[in-house]
Amino acid sequence: MSKEKFDYFIKGEKGKYEVVIGLEVHAQVLSKSKLFSGSSTKFGADPNNQVSLIDSAFPGMLPVINEECVKQAVRTGLGLNAKINNYSVFDRKNYFYADLPQGYQISQYKNPIVGEGKVLLDMPYGSKEIGIERLHLEQDAGKSIHDMDPSNTYVDLNRSGIALMEIVSKPDLRSPDEVNAYIKKLRSIMRYLGTCDGNMQEGSLRADVNVSVRKEGDKNFGTRCEIKNVNSIKFMQMAIEYEAARQVELIENGKVIDQETRLFDTKKNETRSMRSKEDAHDYRYFPDPDLLPLKLEQKLIDDLKKTLPELPDKKKERFIKEYGLNAYEANVLVSEKEISDYYEEVAKLSDKKLAATWMMGDLFAMLNDKGLDISKSPISAKHFAELVQSIKSGEISGRIAKEVFEIMLETGENPKKIIESKGLKQQSDPKELEKMINEILTKNKAKVDQYKSGKEKLFGFFVGQVMKSSGGKANPQLTNEILKKLLKG
Amino acid sequence: MSDITNQSLNEIIENVKTKKVSSTDLTKAYIKNIESAKKLNAFVTTTFDQALDKAKQFDNKPNFDQLLPGIPLAVKDLFCTENTKTTAGSNILNNFIPSYESTVTKNLWNNGSFLLGKLNCDEFAMGSSNETSHYGNVINPVGDQLVPGGSSGGSSSALAADLTPATIGTDTGGSIRQPASFTGTVGLKPTYGLCSRWGIVAFASSLDQAGPMTKTIKDCAIMLESMSGFDEKDSTSINKKKEQYSKNLKDNIKGLKIGIPKEYRVDNMPKEVDELWEKGKKILKDLGAQLINISLPHTKYALPTYYIVAPAEASSNLARYDGVRYGYRSKQGKDLIEMYEKTRSEGFGDEVKRRILIGTYVLSSGYYDAYYLKAQKVRQLIKKDFDDSFTKIDAILTPSTPSSAFKIGEKTNDPVSMYLNDIFTVPVNLAGLPALSMPAGVDKQGYPLGLQLIGKALDEQKILNIGYAFEKNCGFKNEIKKWWS
Numbered sequence: 024m025s026k027e028k029f030d031y032f033i034k035g036e037k038g039k040y041e042v043v044i045g046l047e048v049h050a051q052v053l054s055k056s057k058l059f060s061g062s063s064t065k066f067g068a069d070p071n072n073q074v075s076l077i078d079s080a081f082p083g084m085l086p087v088i089n090e091e092c093v094k095q096a097v098r099t100g101l102g103l104n105a106k107i108n109n110y111s112v113f114d115r116k117n118y119f120y121a122d123l124p125q126g127y128q129i130s131q132y133k134n135p136i137v138g139e140g141k142v143l144l145d146m147p148y149g150s151k152e153i154g155i156e157r158l159h160l161e162q163d164a165g166k167s168i169h170d171m172d173p174s175n176t177y178v179d180l181n182r183s184g185i186a187l188m189e190i191v192s193k194p195d196l197r198s199p200d201e202v203n204a205y206i207k208k209l210r211s212i213m214r215y216l217g218t219c220d221g222n223m224q225e226g227s228l229r230a231d232v233n234v235s236v237r238k239e240g241d242k243n244f245g246t247r248c249e250i251k252n253v254n255s256i257k258f259m260q261m262a263i264e265y266e267a268a269r270q271v272e273l274i275e276n277g278k279v280i281d282q283e284t285r286l287f288d289t290k291k292n293e294t295r296s297m298r299s300k301e302d303a304h305d306y307r308y309f310p311d312p313d314l315l316p317l318k319l320e321q322k323l324i325d326d327l328k329k330t331l332p333e334l335p336d337k338k339k340e341r342f343i344k345e346y347g348l349n350a351y352e353a354n355v356l357v358s359e360k361e362i363s364d365y366y367e368e369v370a371k372l373s374d375k376k377l378a379a380t381w382m383m384g385d386l387f388a389m390l391n392d393k394g395l396d397i398s399k400s401p402i403s404a405k406h407f408a409e410l411v412q413s414i415k416s417g418e419i420s421g422r423i424a425k426e427v428f429e430i431m432l433e434t435g436e437n438p439k440k441i442i443e444s445k446g447l448k449q450q451s452d453p454k455e456l457e458k459m460i461n462e463i464l465t466k467n468k469a470k471v472d473q474y475k476s477g478k479e480k481l482f483g484f485f486v487g488q489v490m491k492s493s494g495g496k497a498n499p500q501l502t503n504e505i506l507k508k509l510l511k512g
Numbered sequence: 513m514s515d516i517t518n519q520s521l522n523e524i525i526e527n528v529k530t531k532k533v534s535s536t537d538l539t540k541a542y543i544k545n546i547e548s549a550k551k552l553n554a555f556v557t558t559t560f561d562q563a564l565d566k567a568k569q570f571d572n573k574p575n576f577d578q579l580l581p582g583i584p585l586a587v588k589d590l591f592c593t594e595n596t597k598t599t600a601g602s603n604i605l606n607n608f609i610p611s612y613e614s615t616v617t618k619n620l621w622n623n624g625s626f627l628l629g630k631l632n633c634d635e636f637a638m639g640s641s642n643e644t645s646h647y648g649n650v651i652n653p654v655g656d657q658l659v660p661g662g663s664s665g666g667s668s669s670a671l672a673a674d675l676t677p678a679t680i681g682t683d684t685g686g687s688i689r690q691p692a693s694f695t696g697t698v699g700l701k702p703t704y705g706l707c708s709r710w711g712i713v714a715f716a717s718s719l720d721q722a723g724p725m726t727k728t729i730k731d732c733a734i735m736l737e738s739m740s741g742f743d744e745k746d747s748t749s750i751n752k753k754k755e756q757y758s759k760n761l762k763d764n765i766k767g768l769k770i771g772i773p774k775e776y777r778v779d780n781m782p783k784e785v786d787e788l789w790e791k792g793k794k795i796l797k798d799l800g801a802q803l804i805n806i807s808l809p810h811t812k813y814a815l816p817t818y819y820i821v822a823p824a825e826a827s828s829n830l831a832r833y834d835g836v837r838y839g840y841r842s843k844q845g846k847d848l849i850e851m852y853e854k855t856r857s858e859g860f861g862d863e864v865k866r867r868i869l870i871g872t873y874v875l876s877s878g879y880y881d882a883y884y885l886k887a888q889k890v891r892q893l894i895k896k897d898f899d900d901s902f903t904k905i906d907a908i909l910t911p912s913t914p915s916s917a918f919k920i921g922e923k924t925n926d927p928v929s930m931y932l933n934d935i936f937t938v939p940v941n942l943a944g945l946p947a948l949s950m951p952a953g954v955d956k957q958g959y960p961l962g963l964q965l966i967g968k969a970l971d972e973q974k975i976l977n978i979g980y981a982f983e984k985n986c987g988f989k990n991e992i993k994k995w996w997s
Contacts, residue, residue, distance in 0.1 A: 126831020312717035
């Protein structure tokens with residue numbers, strides 16, 4: 024892989040500017056019930072059908088911590104190589120909004136459940152470590168729906184009380200590409216761990232993006248703006264680009280950047296001021312007196328650590344060592360747990376390197392085309408391995424393999440059967456091939472003469488004729504050899 | 513039976529068990545009393561038809577093995593009761609009918625009792641005279657100009673006037689013990705976490721605790737046994753084995769060490785309160801207890817600490833009353849913010865607003881450290897005072913209140929003098945300890961006064977035993993003329 028140089032800078036009239044980005048990712052905890060109530064967390068239910076008395080904050084209702092959510096946060100912390108805090112505290116973040124029934128969000132402020140950690144990114148210019156500041160548990164709010172009625176707002180509390188992990192990065196990111204890699208890596212780690220499904224369309228993963236700029240080489244950070252609640256990587260990247268350019272323009276014009284909270288308007292592709300620092304909420308955080316501090320036994324943490332699955336970084340190392348893949352291949356194949364599982368099953372039964380090439384080529388193209396996850400692949404790993412093995416053994420050529428692949432897709436048949444029943448087996452008998460090639464050369468006497476007088480490009484023509492006449496089954500390597508030999512003579 | 517309603521709960525239970533009175537007749541007797549006592553304004557809601565149905569069900573199929581067989585009970589209107597309006601004394605919950613039953617009341621019903629009605633209280637339990645209720649002030653049966661104490665003023669009034677055989681209240685800073693003291697009745701604030709808070713309209717979560725209000729110590733033991741117990745729905749509930757307080761009640765207190773804290777004296781405290789305290793000490797000493805002088809040096813900071821912690825929690829707990837999902841909503845207001853403002857302005861009374869403002873202030877950035885955080889530290893010191901003392905003693909004896917019942921309207925324009933009424937009761941809430949107020953005598957006007965027994969955490973049995981022995985030897989008799997009927 025070529026080592027490119029990092030070169031994401033905003034060019035202004037007066038020089039180059041570096042963009043500094045920190046993310047607060049809100050990841051929905053994968054759990055059956057909410058953080059402090061027994062309500063279901065399933066996506067897509069009718070409005071207000073998954074709401075308990077606790078979620079809707081009826082008088083006298085009390086929160087009780089869902090242990091599974093705590094374990095999920097610990098697992099995620101361990102996956103981020105982070106410090107797990109044996110003592111953490113739930114605080115109330117007080118503010119009024121129609122979709123916040125309690126009038127406060129239960130969150131963790133001074134004492135989060137997870138402390139500092141790190142995430143490793145593979146960038147074209149090498150690997151880069153992004154620091155994690157903290158991870159804490161908090162409740163999600165409900166949803167206000169403003170466009171159902173001209174004069175009323177509707178509120179759906181299905182999300183109210185669902186557990187979120189807020190994962191705060193250090194301001195270590197420097198470009199939209201790094202943000203892309205970071206979100207994908209986080210998502211991958213959490214999906215491996217089974218702690219967040221990472222489904223951005225359903226809102227399981229959102230982020231607040233902190234952006235500032237500074238002149239190349241400056242040590243101090245510039246004034247940052249926080250872009251709230253961006254729900255796709257593409258929008259995050261667009262928002263960063265817009266925001267960085269806006270800040271550079273302000274600086275170049277001698278203006279000051281106000282520290283403020285901004286919104287990204289996806290239709291106009293711009294960020295807009297939501298509220299300034301002066302108007303910032305005073306959330307009046309204080310420890311929630313309805314909940315005792317969360318004390319975790321070291322044994323629980325150790326036990327969870329023992330049951331963690333192999334995570335992408337480790338798996339990548341192993342794939343390189345065990346399967347002889349290059350870093351790029353390994354990266355792609357470990358990006359999703361399901362992909363890596365599929366690959367390992369194929370690699371067990373066939374050539375490891377060829378399996379990787381064919382998976383990343385035809386299989387991924389097909390899945391992409393059909394919009395399918397690998398877990399829904401119409402071609403099983405076992406059949407795919409047979410196909411790879413047929414190529415490796417020379418039974419079929421790559422071209423025929425593509426044909427077989429299409430038939431497998433249509434019929435679900437195993438490749439051996441398809442090759443046999445359709446007579447697609449590669450012609451690899453040198454005598455028979457030589458006989459066929461001789462016939463072709465005789466038929467094309469004029470072209471042979473031209474070739475011999477120096478028009479060597481015609482070689483391809485002859486190969487094409489052989490393939491045509493063999494129905495594509497002629498062993499390409501052998502065909503080449505024989506053609507070369509006969510054309511010399 | 514001519515007048516069963518002036519008997520103690522324990523006596524009534526005996527009469528029901530021996531079939532001297534049916535649950536139906538008992539219920540009818542209380543209904544009659546309640547109907548003739550409207551002047552006291554103790555009830556916000558009555559549930560007579562439902563109570564008579566339950567009484568009939570009991571009589572048809574009695575179970576005399578229960579702790580409260582066929583006993584009608586009125587409860588403070590802070591406990592959510594399924595399908596029965598629950599107001600917390602506030603306009604903002606004027607139309608609120610819960611679909612659920614608080615754990616504490618459910619425990620009572622599971623022990624054989626049933627609901628007679630909901631008792632008036634200070635709005636969201638904020639008050640010491642029951643004058644902050646949206647449903648009007650309650651009158652103390654002791655005298656037609658007197659407050660019944662608060663916030664459980666409807667409870668103390670109804671109990672002293674024989675409108676319920678026993679009742680329950682909640683105590684955040686004295687709201688059970690002070691009204692008990694003002695009406696010559698017994699009130700117990702249990703250890704924090706002994707009774708579940710689930711389904712009780714919250715005032716200050718780290719201080720709120722439900723407890724019994726009764727005519728006698730034995731009744732108090734029966735009620736506590738019936739209402740307490742671990743509840744997994746309350747994260748602050750204590751997981752321990754249930755105790756049989758009434759069965760284990762003993763009047764032998766020989767050798768027990770009773771602490772007498774020198775700090776429980778205030779300026780201008782009536783002489784009678786001091787004399788009563790002396791009388792209490794003597795009675796306990798005569799019963800073989802040993803009196804030990806102790807010091808609880810941080811006592812003087814308890815009231816200011818309380819008036820930071822409690823409003824801080826209240827300001828957050830009461831944020832949910834916003835008119836969006838239930839309760840009162842103002843018809844005014846052109847947008848969300850205005851709807852909030854009008855709803856809460858019209859829905860809450862002055863005292864509640866005052867405490868929300870104080871609470872919001874002490875939690876605000878820039879003030880948090882100076883007020884809330886410091887108050888939490890002082891709270892730890894107050895708790896430590898008690899912990900240190902309890903290494904040497906079994907219980908502490910103090911007056912319950914610095915005065916007897918005061919006149920309606922006497923303190924309404926001076927919140928601080930009103931707050932001072934809780935000066936002997938709040939330290940206990942800050943420390944999470946159990947404390948009992950028991951009637952001990954009367955002042956020169958003939959108004960009842962109580963003494964307070966403070967115990968170690970979960971030492972309810974011990975303070976009940978001391979109270980039981982005291983009661984037998986004190987000779988106090990609550991003489992209330994039924995002037996209202």
